[in-house]
Amino acid sequence: MAKAVPGVIFTTVIALVATFISGLQIIKETVNFSPLIISILLGILIGNIWKIPEPLKLGVVFSLKKILRIAIVFLGFRLTFQNVIDVGLEGLIVDAVMLISTFTFGVWVSRKLFGLEPEMSYLIASGSSICGASAVLATAPVVRAEMHHAAMAVATVTIFGTISMFVYPIVYKFAGSFIGFDEVLYGIWTGATVHEVAQVVAAGFAVSDTAGNTATISKLTRVMMLAPLLIVLSFYLARKKATHGAGIALRDIPIPYFVFGFIAMVGVNSLDFIPKNIVHYINVFDGFLLTVAMAAMGLETNINKMKGVGMKPIYSAFLIFIFLFFVGIVSIKIVHQILG
Known part of the structure; x- marks a missing residue:
């Protein structure tokens, strides 16, 4: 833990600079980028023009993994279960439709159109349809993928996830x-x-608190679908290969436990016993933690490493990105028309 301190201080300084820049009048009147966006941009810039010293790397990784999860947990203080009810069945249906359709399309386009190996196809599809790199890493043992497959899949979903963050x-x-x-x-x-x-x-909070809160609920609902997908995929592959042990034990499936922490904080906030001013300060601090995590994400986005990624996985991930963008719009319009 102590060894991570220098790197955490480093990402914290970047977050402070990003917060300062976002508050400048010229920024507010032009691009109006949030501290989150500016922080990741600064991280990418610094990480690709300066080799991060080894003593800082542990703290950068800590910021990206641990601090991010802590920040997501405390995002629950921005919400109540009434907010979840407001998103309701509509959001749940859209999440399920997009997960199933995107995973199916992703595997098909990767295998049939670009001739990628099955393992690579499953990894890109899971990363695109659920929760990016963490879904790729969770899916890898299920499909028995080689590590270079996982690395390439992570690169592709990182590229188009980052593009989405700015485009949306x-x-x-x-x-x-x-x-x-x-x-x-x-x-x-x-x-x-x-x-x-x-x-x-x-991408959510860059628009407004309402958009950010709704996006977070929708996304975490989608993340919670990771475990069921991996279970189904494991049994499917086991049956397909007609051999025992083709999948993994259910207890070995990585569950994103921070999701349950998030839900617990929503529950605490729903009880309405914590003074509003305290909740406000928690939210301010949590926003800064997210900015720190964004700095770490930028620092970990090494553009040079992308040169080793073959183009076919990138082409596949690009088509899945287009699918997500447009089919997502159509799905929401249809579901909203029916339920709204």
Whole structure:
């Protein structure tokens, strides 16, 4: 833990600079980027022009993994179960539809159109349809993928997840009314189609608190679908190969436990016994923790490493990204028309 301190201080300084820059009048009047967006941009810039010293790397990884999960847990203080009810059946249906359709399309396009190996196809599809890199890493042992498959899949979902994080707020700003999205529908769209939890948080809160809260609920609902998908995939592969042990034991499936922490905090906040001013300070601090995590994500995004990724996985992930973008819009419009 002590060895991580220098790296955590480093990401914290970047987050402080990002917070300062986002508050500048010229930034507010032009691009109006949130501290989250500026923090990841600074991280990418610094990480790709300066080799991060070894003593800092442990803290950077700690910021990306541990601090991010802590921040997601405390995001629960921005919500109550009434908010969850407000998103309701509509958000749940959209999440399920997008997960199933995207995973199916992702495997098909990777295998049939680009001739990728089955293992690679499953990894790219799971990363795109659920929760990015963490879904890739969770799926790898189920499909018995080689580590270079996992590395390539992580690279592809990182690329297009990062692109989504910037594109979605811009699309909403300039075409939201044309599409027919309000902040809640935008949040559902973002949560149901953007790859990583952190990217969803950034894209959601870049528009508004309402959009960010809705996006977070939608995304974490989608993340909770990881375990059922892995169970189904494991049994499918076991049956397909007609051999015992083709899958993994249910107890070995990695469960994103921070999701349950998030739900617990929503429950605590729903009881309404913590003073509003205390909740406000918790939310301010939590926003800064997210900014620290964004700095770490940027520092870990090494552009040079992307050169080793073959183009076919990138082409496949690009088509899945397009699928997520447009089918997500259509799905929300249809479900909203039926249930709204």
